[in-house]
Amino acid sequence: MPLGYLLRRLTVFLLIVWVAASVNFFIPRLSGADPVRERLLQMAAVGGTGTGTVEEVVKSYQAKFGLDKPLWQQYLFYLADMVRFDFGVSITRFPNSVAGMILDALPWTLVLVTVATLMAFAIGSLFGALVAWPRAPRFVHVLAPPLLTLSAIPYYLLGLILVYFLAFTWRIFPLGGGYKVGTQPSWSWAFIQDAAYHSILPALSIILSGVGFWALSMRGMMVTTQGEDYVTFAEAKGLRPRRIFLRYALRNAILPQTTALALALGHVVSGAVLVEIVFGYPGVGNLLYQAIRTFDYPIIYGVTFMVIVAIGLATLILDLLLPVLDPRITYHRT
Amino acid sequence: MTAVPLSLEQAQDRIGRVLRGLRTYPMLSAGLMLILLVLLISLIGPLFVPREGVQVGSAPPDQRPSREYLLGTDTVGRQILAIIIYGTPLTLQIGLIAGAIGLGVGMIFGFVAGYYGGALDHLFRGAADVFLTVPGLLILVVIATTFKGAVSVMTQALVVSALAWMYPTRTIRSQVLSMRERGYVQLAKLSGMSGPEIIVKELMPNLLPYLAASFVSAVSAAILASIGLEALGLGPQNEPTLGMTIYWSLYYTSVLRNLWWWWSPPIVMIVIIFVGLFLISAGLDQVANPRLRRAA
Amino acid sequence: MTTLLEARGVTKIYGAGLFHRGQTVALEGFSLRIETEPPTITAIVGESGSGKTTLARLLLGMTIPTSGAILYHGKDLRKLSRREWREFRRDVQAIFQDPYEVYNPFYRVDHVLLTPLKKFGLVKSDREARERIVEALEAVGLRPDETLGRYPHQLSGGQRQRVMVARALLVRPRLIIADEPVSMVDASLRATILESLRTLTRDFGVSLIYITHDLITAYQISDNIIVLYRGSVAEAGHAEPVVQEPQHPYTRLLIGSIPMPDPDRAWSEEQDPSEIGRLADPRSGCKFASRCPYAMEMCLERHPSLYQTERYRVTACYLYREAPVLAGEYLDEAFARPGVAGPAVAASGAVDEPTSSP
């Protein structure tokens, strides 16, 4: 793979990381006061956690951010910390490190979101392609309207409905959580099974409402692709319809979808965060929710940064995979 | 005297044309119908249901739907029917304000980037692409937690609008880019038109359906974002918006307590709004891009 | 006699920016002057990639040369004041290839006719505008009542293109650059459009640069022809000798490849060895060398100069290196002027009846 292309993509990735870090640094400062400090003072005033602890936290943060230094120095220190994934310590669960807490939660979210998104993408794209294909079986056209309607419902609201019917009323699935209460996360087969069982409903809500979205954009692409000369010529070549569908129409229509997937990841993750809250799933979404309720700023900023970095990384990987799918992409041109 | 019947005829003609248009675009008309229904509820509802119902303690808590409390009450003694009637327009309001700001900014960025190209294009497109990649909700969380305190409907709209401009920027830019080399733009230059004039007089009229569709998408995305924020508890705490209603019902674990009348009405309302907006935007897409019509 | 528009050593290279590697030389060292008097028709003939459309865009000021300059009344286009730029816009007009794309589908046909009148302040009132428009439409053989108030899709391709000629007429430019004006129009309607273009030159004194891939119509309409090959002039001069006795091997190949509408004048069977598996052209030297049956050692080394083989013709080919090199820089020094040069261009009269009601 040519170096220039690689470098350009890496630059974009670094840009995303930089934006993520800067958002966390500058937005709080736009409010005039440092919310971390305020929150700490507030806690000290209430004295709930014991004054001694609070002072320790304050000290650690002052040392870390050098709050007496000029802004640009603070910014540089801050960037350096972010790059080393040093987000400080949790305010409410001192002295737990934010990075450690995120690291515990991240695998849950990553697995759930990745699997569910890829399934939604695959099912949705295939379905959308079939909707636009004149020879598609009848059931496709029957299923289309309800699936498209589902796509208009936010993930987590769909999750709420699923919980009510499938978990609360009919008790087919657990009500929430990532694993059975009382067990400890481990790599045992029984635990993995249990975790998978717990993840079905959250995954289903992401898939069900994602399928319609992918189906819709794929349908548009397929309509365009079917008008292309190479599809007409493929028909004139006397190919079987299935081959024309898979190798000529679908194969070409899916290329722009891959780019769209990279762009949609941000939305998928936003939705998944909320799904975790509905299901009490032990991922970063839930961690974030708890942090918001207690205004534990280091966690909020840490989660934001980590998720953006993860998405940037996923986009980078997708971009590097694209040339494998499309031989026309030459890296010399922009 | 002749003016009156003439204009009447014209009006009839216009209505007829609109009706025919609605028949040609069933998605668009179905969507308009749904949104009209939502608007009707928010307009006519207040005539029958007093506003006191949204206040805490205005009714006994946790009441099932009954003749007295048509949609029941919540744990802190608010009436669900009143919440829906007074909360829905608030949610719509947030979406409309944020969507309008987003489209406005997006139009400026998109037209400038697409038409003039060059460094401005790199800047605007790059910014839009980067911000599209990051999960907007998290950035909004950072913003909302920073400016915590008494959030009003207006502040909520402004917060959401911070990330409502990227998608319009991107789509409008690519549309303008494909139109920029069209013959009629070249001809307009030869006819002595200036850049801004060409944007307004030659490009915009042709993009009207696209702009309308972008606006609807922007409103829809803004509502989605605001409900998301509110479901995290980061919304106007004292207003009965649909998202805050969801938040409170989650907060008081209404699902596990089988208070189905509490969480289901806002969901139904939200679904109607989203499906309606989605159909309108898909319908407008058909108007703008006739090729999609056949495959519908 | 002053120079209206001038291309002075114009070179245009695409993709010469950062991040780009593959550069394309679209046009190289092109020099030509168009005088205000007498009105002339110059054809620029070339295949795709010859640089002919780039040349049109350069002359219209729609793209900037990489080196060299386009001058309007002797002044670089980039240095024109706002007022001079408006004058240039008015003086140099264009007719484009696609007679549908030039119409904004949002507006009626009237829009393209009214806009230049208003923008250039050519009329004082709406009534005057209407009169001028009616006059112009009739001049190109269109019936105003069948044209005005219609949307572009309600007119045929031929009608649409003739409205464009009428538009050019309204602005009263000194020069019209017509880029493939008939290639997207049905054969039976082409003749009428070409005829009305010729009318512009003959009756209204407008010069015409006719850009095309079609040597036959170029021959039919023009006083002088410039044959471009990959951004460079292969041969140029009076239309008659260039087409009837082509000198440059490329011009010969081009003319030999035209499918003549005459079953008795068959294509030559000679093969162009280059088409199959041809890779690159020599970096320096004649761009046609890799396809040329007469290529010599020297052809690969330096690009040939323009040799003035006859009074009214130049050829960029070493086969004619005995002839003197064109004295000046400008191609038009070898051009025949209508009425001055030998066999004057036939100014035929008859315009066929262009429209008829169905």
Next chain:
Amino acid sequence: MSDTSVRLGKTEVGAVGGRGDGTEVVLDVRDLRVSYVTPRGPIRAVNGVSFALRRGEAFGLVGESGSGKSTIALSLMQLIKPPGRIEGGQALLDGTDILALSEEEMQRVRLAEIALITQGAMNSLNPVMRIREQIIDAWKDHGEPVNGREAEERIHHLLRWVGLQPEVARMYPHELSGGMKQRAVIAIAISLRPKVIIADEPTSALDVVVQRQIMQTLRRIQRDLGAAVILIGHDMGLMAQFVDRLGVMYAGKLVEVSPIREMFRDPIHPYSQLLIASLPSLAKKGQFLGIPGLPPSLLDPPLGCPFHPRCPYAMERCRVEVPALELKRPNRLVACHLYEREEGQA
């Protein structure tokens, strides 16, 4: 047997060979009718077209845009898509009516018996597949062997036949020039040695020099194969250079079918006459002659002869009665009331 003519309704179809050597008819199109449904009513794009094609013959179909010539190509392949519909007619390929075949039967006939080089052939190749795969794909669905040395040699031979290097097999379309792409398309089209090749404006996007080379290649291959070619286009020059016999289409109908030399020397139908007179040439420099008026709308075609509003010789009869395509001179079919029918010519 050169004048065995078949009467079908009002239309007379003659197996009239341009070369008059009495070779057999390979494709016999009878009264083909195709229309497109639009909200404003049906458009009769092809309105009763009949012609016969001899083995090894090059037959041209010329007409302006919208005259129905491309629709004929698609209908002979059974590739008309809704809202288009074949309303009627037959196309007998060696005696079998291919318009009556089921979708599965037709799928096997395509390419093996009748091949189409599509319009805009520049984009006819799948951008994400190598040329080799695109050739082989077609073979797979026709039960041809695709593995082993033999298949490889076949591919190489095929590419060389159309004037391409064997290395092209490993390339993607975007790595080829326009002319090379067109050759690759021809290679696929002839790979199963079809009896009939339909070439719909095969060189429309190419420069004249490349166009000549492609057309000469096509002719060479046609002769090697002994296949019949239908060349569809609007360029009379190309027709003059390539075809043996030419059919002139106007508003969905054939108005004249004549051997190419006779067509140019002495066109019979007024439209053919005007069309040929309007052609600019290098021989004479002078005025441009156009055909006055506009082509008719197919939504609302004129009664009678479709050409009568533009015809300088239109008579009362032309306004009411549609002229049938009949033998008016030896070997020449014309649809015009001006001429008497040629009876009992030898």
